[in-house]
Amino acid sequence: MTEMTAERKLSALEERFPGKVSPDARPGYEGFTVAPKDLLEVATALRDELGYDYLSSVTAVDYPEENVFEVVYHFYKSTGGRALVLSAQTPRNKASLPSLTPLYPAADFQEREAWDLMGVKFEGHPDLRRILMWEGFDGFPLRKDWKEAYYEEEHKPFAARWPEGAVRRSEDLNAFSGNVAYSKEFMAQPDKYEEEAEPLLYAKLNEEAEKMGRNFETDFVTVNMGPQHPSTHGVFRMAVMLDGETIVALKPVMGYLHRNHEKIGERNTYLHNMPFTDRLDYLSSMSNNWGYALAVEKLMGNRVSVPERAEYIRVIMAELTRISNHLWAIGFLLNDLGAFFTPSLYAIEERELILDIFEATTGSRMMCNYFRFGGVARDFPEDSWNKLKDLVNERLPRRIDELDVYLTNNEIVGSRTTGVGVLTPEEAIAYGMAGPVLRASGVPYDVRRADPYGIYESFDFDVAVRYHGDCYDRYIIRMDELRQSLKILQQAVKRIPAGSVLDKNPYNVRVPAGESYGRVEGPKGELGFYIVSDGSANPHRYHVRAPSFINLTALEKMCVGQKVADVVVILGSIDIVLGEVDR
Amino acid sequence: MYGKGILTGMKVTMARFVTTYLDDLRMLGRRYYNPAGIEYRRSKDAKGIFTVQYPEEKLPMPEEFRFVPFLIYDVMPDGSHQDRCTSCGICAKVCPPQCIWIEQTTNPETGRPVPEPVEFFIDIDICMNCGYCAEYCPFDAIKMDHNYELASYDRHAYHIFNKERLSQPAEYYAGIRPANYSREEAIRREKEAKKAAAEAARAAKAAE
Ligand code: SF4
Ligand code: SF4
Numbered sequence: 001m002t003e004m005t006a007e008r009k010l011s012a013l014e015e016r017f018p019g020k021v022s023p024d025a026r027p028g029y030e031g032f033t034v035a036p037k038d039l040l041e042v043a044t045a046l047r048d049e050l051g052y053d054y055l056s057s058v059t060a061v062d063y064p065e066e067n068v069f070e071v072v073y074h075f076y077k078s079t080g081g082r083a084l085v086l087s088a089q090t091p092r093n094k095a096s097l098p099s100l101t102p103l104y105p106a107a108d109f110q111e112r113e114a115w116d117l118m119g120v121k122f123e124g125h126p127d128l129r130r131i132l133m134w135e136g137f138d139g140f141p142l143r144k145d146w147k148e149a150y151y152e153e154e155h156k157p158f159a160a161r162w163p164e165g166a167v168r169r170s171e172d173l174n175a176f177s178g179n180v181a182y183s184k185e186f187m188a189q190p191d192k193y194e195e196e197a198e199p200l201l202y203a204k205l206n207e208e209a210e211k212m213g214r215n216f217e218t219d220f221v222t223v224n225m226g227p228q229h230p231s232t233h234g235v236f237r238m239a240v241m242l243d244g245e246t247i248v249a250l251k252p253v254m255g256y257l258h259r260n261h262e263k264i265g266e267r268n269t270y271l272h273n274m275p276f277t278d279r280l281d282y283l284s285s286m287s288n289n290w291g292y293a294l295a296v297e298k299l300m301g302n303r304v305s306v307p308e309r310a311e312y313i314r315v316i317m318a319e320l321t322r323i324s325n326h327l328w329a330i331g332f333l334l335n336d337l338g339a340f341f342t343p344s345l346y347a348i349e350e351r352e353l354i355l356d357i358f359e360a361t362t363g364s365r366m367m368c369n370y371f372r373f374g375g376v377a378r379d380f381p382e383d384s385w386n387k388l389k390d391l392v393n394e395r396l397p398r399r400i401d402e403l404d405v406y407l408t409n410n411e412i413v414g415s416r417t418t419g420v421g422v423l424t425p426e427e428a429i430a431y432g433m434a435g436p437v438l439r440a441s442g443v444p445y446d447v448r449r450a451d452p453y454g455i456y457e458s459f460d461f462d463v464a465v466r467y468h469g470d471c472y473d474r475y476i477i478r479m480d481e482l483r484q485s486l487k488i489l490q491q492a493v494k495r496i497p498a499g500s501v502l503d504k505n506p507y508n509v510r511v512p513a514g515e516s517y518g519r520v521e522g523p524k525g526e527l528g529f530y531i532v533s534d535g536s537a538n539p540h541r542y543h544v545r546a547p548s549f550i551n552l553t554a555l556e557k558m559c560v561g562q563k564v565a566d567v568v569v570i571l572g573s574i575d576i577v578l579g580e581v582d583r
Numbered sequence: 584m585y586g587k588g589i590l591t592g593m594k595v596t597m598a599r600f601v602t603t604y605l606d607d608l609r610m611l612g613r614r615y616y617n618p619a620g621i622e623y624r625r626s627k628d629a630k631g632i633f634t635v636q637y638p639e640e641k642l643p644m645p646e647e648f649r650f651v652p653f654l655i656y657d658v659m660p661d662g663s664h665q666d667r668c669t670s671c672g673i674c675a676k677v678c679p680p681q682c683i684w685i686e687q688t689t690n691p692e693t694g695r696p697v698p699e700p701v702e703f704f705i706d707i708d709i710c711m712n713c714g715y716c717a718e719y720c721p722f723d724a725i726k727m728d729h730n731y732e733l734a735s736y737d738r739h740a741y742h743i744f745n746k747e748r749l750s751q752p753a754e755y756y757a758g759i760r761p762a763n764y765s766r767e768e769a770i771r772r773e774k775e776a777k778k779a780a781a782e783a784a785r786a787a788k789a790a791e
Contacts, residue, residue, distance in 0.1 A: 156681055162672035163687035163696070167704040167743060272679035275713035342596060349633050356625055360645035363727065369713045377718065381646070381762075390627040406595040409588030507677045507719040 012050060013084075017042055024087065028299070028514015028533070031072070031085025039088050040098050046075055046084065047103060053429055054078045054445075055100065057517070057528050057545040058110035060118040062144045067092045069120050072530065073100070074517055074545075078429045078443055080450035083517060090120065099125035106432025109553050117142040117262070127204055132255035132582060135197035138186035141260050148260060155538045156268055201239055201251060208249035209241040212560070220248060223564065227256050231336055231568040234578030238555075238567065245563045250556045254549075257582035265542035270296055270509045273542065275369040277529075280544060281580040282366055283328055286321040286358075287522040289371035290314055294453055295518025295529035296373050299511045307503060310375035311455045312496040316388070317370065318520070319485040319492070320358070323396065324351040325523035326436075326478040326485075327403075329575040333475055334407065336572035337416050343407060350399050353391055360384035373509055375502030392489040400482050408476065417471035421558040421570035424469055431554035434547045435525025437574055440477040441469035447521035459488050471566075474573040508537065524548050524575055544583060548576040603631035616640055646760050649714045649727035651707045654749045655756050666750070667724035670700035674716035674725055682709035683716060703746040708738055723767050729759045 013021050013032060020038045024031045034042050046052040052075035061070045068089040075084045090097050099122035100107040111122045112131040119140035122128055129135055139146060150170055152158055160166065202222065209220050226237035235256035241249040261280065265273050277292045278285035297304050306314075328351060331344030355365040361380050362370040370377050380388070407413055423433065428441035438445055444465040448456040464480035466473035513535040519528035525547030532541035551574050558570050607614055614620045621640060624633055635642055652674075656664045670687040686702040689695060717726045728751075735741045757764040 152681075157676040157678075158681050161678075161681055161683060162675040162685045163670065165675075165684040165686035165700075165702060165704065167684040167702075167706070169706065169739070169743070170709065268679060269677075271677060271715070275679050275711055275715070346599070352633065353625065353627070359648060361647065363647040363649035363714055364712065367712065369715075378647070384645070387627070395627040402595055406592045410592050411585055411588045414588070505718075507673055507715075 013042075013046075016045055016049070021086075024085075026514075028512060030515065031087050034086055034088050036088050036090055036097050039086075039100070040103070042086065043073075043100055043103055046086075050084075051077045051079070052084050055104040055106045055432055056083070056434075056519075056526060057530060057543075058100070058107050058114065059530055059541075059543040059545075060114040060120045060142075061532055061541045061543075062092075062118060062142065064092070064144045069095045069118060071097055071114065071120060072515075074528070074530075076451070078445055080445070082451060085515075085517070095119055096121040096123055098123050099128075101125050104432070105430050106550065106553060108431075109550060113549075116140075117260075119143065129200055129204070130197075132258045134255070135200050138182050142263055146263065148263060154267070155536075156272060201253065205239055205241045205249050205251055208251075208556075209243075212243075212248040218243065225567065227253075231571065232578075233332065233572070233576065234581075236576070236578055236581065238571075240559075240564065240567065242564055245565075247559050247562055247564060247567065250559045250567070252552050252555055254552070254578075255582050257578045259583070261583040262542050262544065266539055268539075268542075269537050270373070270511055270539060271507065273539070274371065275367065277544075278367040278369055279579055280546065280583065281522065281524060281527075281548060281577045283577055284321040284325045284523045285366060285368045286317040286370060287520055287527060289368065290318055290454075291518055291520040291522065291527045292529045293371040293373055293518075294520060295516050295531045296509075296511060298516040298518055299514055299531060299533055300373060300509075301512070303512075304374040305503065306375050307500050308455075308497050309379075309499040310501040312492050313376050313380070313501060314371070314454055315456065315459070316489060316492050316496075317358075317368075317376075319489050320354050320388075322485045322523045323482055323489075324354045325575075326482050327351050329523075329572075330403070330407070330475060330478055333471075333569070333572040333575075334413070336568045337413060339412075343403075346399075346403065346406070350396060353387075353395070357384045357388050357391070360387075372502055372505055374504060375500075377502065379501050389493050392486060392493060396486055397483075400479070400486070404479055408479065413475070414472065416566075416569060417475060417573070419468075420471045420562060420566050421474075421573060422468065422470045423554055423558055427554065427557060428469065431557065432550050433525070433554055434551060435522065436464075436474055436477045436481065437525065437551050437554075439464055440466045440473040442467040447519055447526050451519070453518075453520060459491055461485075461488050471569050471573040478575075510537070511535070511539075519545070522547060524577070524580070525551060544580075546580045546583060548574075548578075548580040549583070552576065552581065599631075606631040618643065644729045644759075646762055648729055649712055649717070650731045651710050651712065651728055651733070651744075652705060652716050652725050652749070653728045653751045653755075654703060654725055654746065655723065655753050656750050657753050664750075664752075666699045666746075667722050667753075668700055668703065668720075669698040669722055669724070670696065670703075671721065674720050677715040677719045678710075679713055679715065680709045680711050682706040700746060703749060705744050705749060706742065707733060707744055708742045723771075726756055726760065726763075 021032050021034050021042060024033050054076040056076050057074040059072055061072060063070060069092055070087050070089045073086045088097055099111055101111060102124060109131060111125055112128060114120050115122060115128055116130040116133050117140055221242045223240045223242055224237060225240060226232045227235040237253040239251045239253060240247055264276060273292060274289060277288040280288050327347040331347030334343035335341060358368055359365045361384055362368040423441045425442040428438050428443055444463045446463040449463050461484045464477050464484055466477045511533045513533050515532045517528055517530045519526050527547055528545030530543040531539050534540040559567050621635060623629060655667045657667060659665050670685050672685055675683040675685050682705055684704040685700050688697050688701045690697050714727050
């Protein structure tokens with residue numbers, strides 16, 4: 001099947017653009033290459049003629065040997081199917097490509113990220129400011145020649161650990177001495193960002209606000225919500241421009257929790273990365289594990305195979321994660337509405353029981369580190385297996401029904417969320433929304449069905465979809481998904497076969513050269529891992545397509561025209577986790 | 584009727600409120616501060632207050648629970664301690680945040696590595712509790728501890744554990760992880776039996 005689609009794709013694209021688009025000839029690469037000057041034309045045709053209307057991932061890869069940056073785009077059809085991968089190269093010293101943001105607003109934050117961390121300019125981008133680092137920061141931290149604070153060696157494992165083992169504390173490495181790559185000018189004045197970043201942000205805000213026009217001869221008021229604000233569920237800031245109480249412009253400011261996860265990932269070996277993925281969306285570590293395992297397993301090809309029991313366990317764990325995540329999301333949405341902590345604690349109770357199972361099986365409640373390439377780390381212990389059966393067959397259905405009675409018809413919930421933060425299906429697709437946010441806007445797109453992975457094809461479940469695209473639908477769709485996940489779980493615990501859960505578990509995983517993109521339907525949306533391997537022990541490029549981050553692209557769109565109090569609800573209905581937004 | 588939804592919802596809250604007290608009365612004295620009560624509160628039938636009153640009460644830890652690692656030594660028949668660790672360095676290599684430091688020595692006479700580390704350090708504040716070291720150690724020499732109450736006022740003085748601080752007898756391991764321990768012991772005995780059988784066979788052959 002793959003071969004046929006690949007061939008058809010190839011002919012369609014190449015026929016349409018003879019000489020302009022060519023299949024990537026490098027071994028292990030799956031996409032097409034295009035010259036920068038033809039990029040816009042090809043992307044337009046992809047969207048308007050070939051049906052690839054969903055731009056899922058945009059990221060840059062550094063190839064210092066070839067002296068180029070390559071920007072890689074993953075396009076999908078919103079009706080389902082496999083990816084079309086397009087890549088364009090640009091010289092390293094003058095890195096610049098046309099921006100796809102005017103065509104695909106989904107590229108907005110992702111291009112800003114590529115500019116911020118890799119230093120690739122996107123011509124025609126409406127707002128090319130840094131996004132995770134601060135304006136005025138020096139250098140591009142994802143480039144291969146970058147050295148971070150506490151830099152020790154290019155790749156792990158570090159030679160200093162064994163066999164000499166002369167222990168020292170990390171603090172003893174000076175964060176600002178020879179082991180970093182800042183320029184002299186920056187070192188002389190490392191806090192100059194304060195002067196540069198804020199005026200740029202406010203100028204942008206003003207510009208957007210002026211576009212909206214004014215009703216009266218009144219002044220707009222700028223309000224900063226966050227970074228320390230209980231509604232933001234972490235350290236996240238929204239600079240809001242208000243006309244009275246109505247929002248005329250909003251710019252999210254993020255990166256407070258940025259730790260250059262991707263650079264850490266490129267210093268790590270393949271195996272090292274698994275527990276680091278736990279820390280992305282720390283409420284759903286199992287899904288993160290799965291996405292990463294999937295990407296690496298794809299690269300490893302037939303060197304690895306997942307036993308059937310492990311496939312079932314993966315599904316069970318991922319669905320339990322979805323349930324615990326959605327319970328959390330619903331509970332805290334109610335917090336945002338002012339129902340302080342009673343609903344969220346009801347929801348968290350059930351989550352606790354799920355975490356008990358995680359703890360007994362994986363060793364940790366949240367940082368599970370449970371998936372391995374070719375299976376999962378260990379089997380369920382007997383008692384937690386029994387607990388699991390009770391939970392999915394008895395307790396959770398009962399409790400979800402109770403939550404439903406408790407909240408769904410509540411008039412206050414209804415009036416605060418109905419018609420608030422509306423996103424049409426067209427907008428949701430264009431902005432690259434994923435997960436419940438996309439499906440609440442009437443787009444029945446779920447990676448588990450659209451591009452199945454694992455053994456999801458063998459389960460009977462429906463893709464939840466709601467049609468109003470408002471906050472209420474984003475609440476109710478999570479209820480729907482809770483029930484669908486239970487349905488999957490009930491089938492899985494009934495059908496799970498006996499057998500091993502992991503074939504081989506070598507500590508020095510070797511991965512052939514090539515690129516791969518593994519994506520799963522995480523609780524927050526499409527979670528993708530893009531990996532480039534050069535055949536060595538460490539990934540050459542490791543990129544996370546973070547749904548929390550990309551779902552924020554449409555935040556301004558959802559908020560403009562609403563009241564300031566609604567921002568809190570809208571943000572809550574997107575359900576972000578800052579560990580994943582900021583990476 | 585406007586407000587019906589709220590009222591139905593309030594019924595749920597009310598029911599929860601009442602059950603809490605009913606449950607407390609029904610289990611008078613057995614619900615808190617004893618292991619059975621804690622077990623009940625995390626069972627599928629649990630109603631009412633969920634909270635475990637740490638530190639007066641503590642959740643029981645499942646066998647697989649992992650915090651920071653410890654090293655295992657066997658107590659020999661003569662009472663001496665034998666490190667299981669051979670300082671092979673695998674744990675230091677698989678450690679994601681690279682917080683294990685192992686000092687190996689060589690025997691000055693033979694020039695070969697001595698199969699016991701001179702020193703072994705783990706920076707427990709850097710350790711991300713991933714469990715890889717225990718999972719990949721080929722000699723069952725390093726395992727994950729259950730003790731999570733390691734806070735202290737001075738990271739610099741106390742939080743780099745050395746070999747002495749890390750080492751525990753095999754007995755301790757058998758105590759906190761009985762299932763794993765007996766499984767590993769079974770495998771070890773089997774291996775030893777095989778080895779002995781092979782040796783016996785070789786000896787028999789040599790004698791022929
Ligand atoms: S603890 Fe195990 S893996 Fe680590 S050096 Fe010792 S024997 Fe090797
Ligand atoms: S648990 Fe993980 S982080 Fe901690 S010492 Fe072992 S390998 Fe390193």
